[in-house]
Amino acid sequence: MMVLITYDVNVTTVTGKSRLRKVAKQCVNYGQRVQNSVFECLLDPTQFTELKHRLEKIINPEKDSLRYYFLGNNWKNRVEHVGAKVGYDPEGVLMV
Amino acid sequence: MMVLITYDVNVTTVTGKSRLRKVAKQCVNYGQRVQNSVFECLLDPTQFTELKHRLEKIINPEKDSLRYYFLGNNWKNRVEHVGAKVGYDPEGVLMV
Numbered sequence: 330m331m332v333l334i335t336y337d338v339n340v341t342t343v344t345g346k347s348r349l350r351k352v353a354k355q356c357v358n359y360g361q362r363v364q365n366s367v368f369e370c371l372l373d374p375t376q377f378t379e380l381k382h383r384l385e386k387i388i389n390p391e392k393d394s395l396r397y398y399f400l401g402n403n404w405k406n407r408v409e410h411v412g413a414k415v416g417y418d419p420e421g422v423l424m425v
Numbered sequence: 426m427m428v429l430i431t432y433d434v435n436v437t438t439v440t441g442k443s444r445l446r447k448v449a450k451q452c453v454n455y456g457q458r459v460q461n462s463v464f465e466c467l468l469d470p471t472q473f474t475e476l477k478h479r480l481e482k483i484i485n486p487e488k489d490s491l492r493y494y495f496l497g498n499n500w501k502n503r504v505e506h507v508g509a510k511v512g513y514d515p516e517g518v519l520m521v
Binding site: 363364366395397401 | 486490497505508
């Protein structure tokens with residue numbers, strides 16, 4: 330299933346910056362970065378549970394937030410992109 | 426229709442910061458901010474065309490990006506939130 334993950338991490342402190350890096354690192358392992366804090370991840374239910382668990386262990390729930398959007402099978406028709414593309418990620422899938 | 430709008434604006438310059446403010450201002454007029462650069466907007470097709478046109482006039486397409494996700498009628502079942510909520514927006518709808 331395609332899961333869109335967006336996050337806001339409060340980076341006003343050093344520990345916040347560290348959380349941001351850790352969240353991004355986990356997301357990079359599971360999907361394609363499409364904007365700075367937005368990832369599209371094609372996951373099976375086990376992978377989703379695993380990633381969710383990892384992310385929720387990293388964030389500070391009083392300061393940071395995560396949103397998951399389940400885009401379904403028809404996800405390619407649900408997305409429109411305008412403007413600059415993020416850099417090519419050699420470990421990711423090619424963006425079209 | 427529910428349209429999720431995410432944006433990345435390159436704020437390394439003064440003009441970039443100005444573009445970011447303008448993009449956010451337009452989105453605030455049309456929807457609910459759910460994260461710093463993520464808005465959920467309940468729009469009819471005319472409003473969507475109008476907002477899209479406004480946003481695409483503001484951004485620099487070589488440096489910034491916009492993504493639109495069409496979440497469909499079943500959108501409430503497609504969203505999961507974890508952690509901090511954004512502040513209450515008196516002009517928006519109550520977040521649940």
